[in-house]
Amino acid sequence: MKHFRELLAKIKKADEMFNLIQNDDKIVIGISGGKDSIALFEALRTYKRYSKKKFTLYPVILDLGFVGFDASTYLSFFKERDYELIISDAQDVSKILHMQKEKQNLPKLPCSICARMKKAAINEVAKKIGANKVAFAHHIDDALETLFMNMISGGRIATFSPQMYLERAQITFIRPLILASEKLITRVQKDLNLPLLPANCPNEKKTRREDMKIMLNSIYKTYPEAKNNFELMLLNDREFSLWYHEYATLLADDHVIVKVTTPSQFNDVAYIRYHVFIDEQKIKYEDEYDPHEGDYTSLVLYVKGEKAATIRYKYDPQVRTAYLGRIAVLKEYRGQKLGMSLITYVEQLLTVKYRPLTFHIGGQSHLQKYYENLGYTRTGEPYYDADILHYHFTKKVN
CATH class of the missing domain: 3.40.630.30 (Gcn5-related N-acetyltransferase (GNAT))
Incomplete structure (x- = not known):
């Protein structure tokens, strides 16, 4: 339980720093079948019991239409914890992605379009059940990978925010794992024997994000201090100096x-x-x-x-x-x-x-x-x- 307590402490700190969760929040948790989202659910479920805040959780998994999707094994896991897993039909995502792949003559499905469509689909579920927030399981390593992706491919210094309010959807995205490392989350998933679903994304391990992960791990191996300094960099706004830093x-x-x-x-x-x-x-x-x-x-x-x-x-x-x-x-x-x-x-x-x-x-x-x-x-x-x-x-x- 040592690693789980550490994860809860990271969530508590992120909540205090970025005002992620308030009383009476209705929060949809995006469940993917991977280690990050199942650990987020288990952690928020526990955080709800021990924090002084009253909020409601709604675990939601999207059926994106990819071959091999089967969430049936998850139903009993959530039921044992007195939660109903909402399985939302979003199979049009797969169809549109394959159409775009053919139309644009791409070597693989376009990840950026997929990400936008998944957010739109889960926002739709959130609005139907009256939720005001959607929690994603992005962690600090995801934030660093996004930062380097934007620098290399987009010519800009940017990563996702711990929370973001969408005016049109009237939904707030929150990322309670933002201060937690992927290594810690992996340990929690193994310690608690949290169930995983088979990966069914056709682009699994073939993405630009995976390239960034490999590149960063190589940097960490060569420069062990880099990991902590990169993480500090995301919060160290006083030491930000670029030509157009304003x-x-x-x-x-x-x-x-x-x-x-x-x-x-x-x-x-x-x-x-x-x-x-x-x-x-x-x-x-x-x-x-x-x-x-x-x-x-x-x-x-x-x-x-x-x-x-x-x-x-x-x-x-x-x-x-x-x-x-x-x-x-x-x-x-x-x-x-x-x-x-x-x-x-x-x-x-x-x-x-x-x-x-x-x-x-x-x-x-x-x-x-x-x-x-x-x-x-x-x-x-x-x-x-x-x-x-x-x-x-x-x-x-x-």
């Missing part, structure tokens, strides 16, 4: 969000806000730039290197509220959902750190439907700012 995120090949830190970036913010608020809406200069500007963090969204949109925000820990404002998009870039991209980015950025959390936007009255479509609710009394009618809009994230 880039917040790359939304697409030509859409970049930048955290404003330099005079030229502040000038870009001023340019956008001047043209939208002062030039178009005839707001007075002294009303647009308030004395609290320094309390906020500003972002600029660039399209093909050109300034296009901006937002500012601040977080008040006393009331656990994030205030978003000065959301502006230049006229020539409207209709591309850039404002929504900025709002969603700030929401995801802050919900990883702070939960529960309330988002507040003081928005112009004619944008009520726009904010409501983003999940905000009009609250409080209307007010005038710069002689323009405004409403309070809030969104609560538990």
Whole structure:
């Protein structure tokens, strides 16, 4: 039980660091038949008993239509633990993957399409049963493999997040094993004799991820200190230094969000806000730039290197509220959902750190439907700012 206790400690630490699980959560656990997901189920089942949080678990396995799928042996395992394994029919995934393979003349089934379709399928199950979260069994070695895959194949430094809120699906992905190593999970599976299903993915051991695993294991063998340092790297944000280290995120090949830190970036913010608020809406200069500007963090969204949109925000820990404002998009870039991209980015950025959390936007009255479509609710009394009618809009994230 030593290894299992260590795994539970890793989950507890991840939960505390990344606010993964809250009271009354309904969590779908994606079961694949492999060691990671079955260990995650057993660990969360135990964590539920010993933590002070009340949450519900729903184990779900997808029948993707691959030859050899048979989850019947799992039914008794889950039943013995007073859980019903939900087997969801997603056989269209296999059909579409084979069609894409032929259409694109690929040597094997496209893993990226498969991953997206699996997430969509399990989100659909989660919505049907009223779950608000989906737990995946990705561990820290998966995160490092994804990091190197993105660097080598995508020209970017990125890996998946411990948690991520999907606005359209209204589902939060969580990864409770994010601080656990694959080696520890393997030991837990063997110690507890947790059952596994035969692997039936046609691409098993033939993926780019497997290449990364082999490459990293070779590095660890040559440089034993590399493993711990790579893991530290994922959390060591204070020692992050690249040429463009202030880039917040790359939304697409030509859409970049930048955290404003330099005079030229502040000038870009001023340019956008001047043209939208002062030039178009005839707001007075002294009303647009308030004395609290320094309390906020500003972002600029660039399209093909050109300034296009901006937002500012601040977080008040006393009331656990994030205030978003000065959301502006230049006229020539409207209709591309850039404002929504900025709002969603700030929401995801802050919900990883702070939960529960309330988002507040003081928005112009004619944008009520726009904010409501983003999940905000009009609250409080209307007010005038710069002689323009405004409403309070809030969104609560538990």
